[in-house]
Amino acid sequence: MIKNYLKTIFLKIISIARSEKIILRIYRTYPSDPCELSEIREKLNALSNRAGVKPPTLYTTDLPLPGSFIIGKNPNETALVFPKRLLNLMNPDQIEAMLAHDLVQINDNIGIRTFAAMFASLMTMSASAIRWGAVFTGFGDYNDPAPKMFGTFVMGLVAPPAAALVQTVAKEEYDAKAAELCRDTDKLIQAIENLEKNNITGYPSIGFLCLVDPQKEFLFEELFNSHPSRETRVKILIGMGRTTFQ
8 A cells, every 4th residue: 555655656756747858858859740750650650559559759859869769757648759860770670670669668657767767867967067067177178087087986976876766667578579569570680780780879878768778988887788688689589489470
């Protein structure tokens, strides 16, 4: 009884905070024009219908994020963030598999996962802010030893609590569900391999929402890793059968 009561209070706090709005601002997203990304929108609607969920609102960003991700207040109010860099990086089948991985995350925990992403993003951004502060106060360029040392120190302080929150909501395995939704394990394997091959550094706080964890710059960012190794994931998917689902 007490546990359910505390959960209700927590969810109300999340509702008030509107974590998804904050994340959309942090990652400089903007609503996709109805005439823009028509093929992505078609795939998203088709997969949503197949999964039995309401299609999320599509947002795009010019930031080089590790992959697309989905956030929301509840299963009926969600938003999918699609980085434009993926248009020239992935083929339609790989994009479909990645979108399927996003959509299978729409469940009753979407609000908590969104709050975790917001909290972790704000915490880890403080390390970058301190690093830039060192640059502007004369300690050198962004990649010089002194500013980098300041950033590493702050990341060492904020990463453990932020990562601990992320890890509490990143336990569920979505690969199998995504492969079933897109009806082809090969598509998902190729998407994982492509994103790993063309990975980017930064944004550790949203890796658990994406298909792959981003590359890490600071040692403490390893705490945010939520996906098994590529070899392990591929092995598991191959074990499911590299075939088309009926």
